[in-house]
Amino acid sequence: MKKKKGKVVKKQVSYRSNVVPKKNIEPKKKVKIRYGRIFLVLLIFILFFLFLSFCYQVPIKNIIIQNNFFLKDQEIIDLAHLDNYPSNFQNSTSKIKRRLEQNTYIKTAGVKKTWSGKVVITVEENYPLFYYQPNNKTILLDGKEVTAKFEVPFVINYIPNTKYEQFFKGMSEISKDVLGRISEIKYDPNEVDDSRFLLSMSDGNYVYLTLTRFSLINRYVEIISKEELIGKKGILKLDAGNSFEILEG
16 A cells, blocks of 8 residues: 655744843942032031021111101101011011001002111001091091091081081091191181181181082192282182282281
8 A cells, every 4th residue: 555645744843041141230339428419408408598598587677658748757667666676577467567557547558678787668658537526536548437636627606417428538638748738627607608617727818619619729739829919918819700809927
């Protein structure tokens, strides 16, 4: 019998070696402690701490008060608790502002500071407008009444409630310069005008005003500064027209 011819397939057997190749192990590097850098960082921290300590102890050296009229500089400094020129760092602008605005006679306060110890305080005063004799009270810009007296216009008689509100509004719109020139105010109606007032000025002049023309008093200095009126005393009639009646005398 003939043997069938066939292909002989040889099996390939792979062998895995149990020997693990050695890795190249690098020697550990030694960590060098950089004492110079550590010293530098510590030095920076120490200098920063010393700087803060210095700033904390720097006193306020110069205080400037602006826009005050009735309150004196020293009064505002006392209200701000800066009379002993304390540490600049411990007295923040918000603290100083809060202290000032707690006072009845200050509406708002602005505070600016410098690292050199300079403090600038700008106030908007709730200043007194007039003293109202019928109830013995000083009336402030915001309408509050206080018992303290100031060098302000003195209202000598009663003003009807129907006129008082408009009178108060007119007084609040008078410039501080002119307000300081008024010494006395009288409610002085007549048969023609029941809103008329007579103002006695500190320079010896008199001014008639009516509530609808009250703002004209702000022109007082301009009017009496005219050449023909210099050195003369009289009655300025601003209630109707703009005439000046010279007083003999």
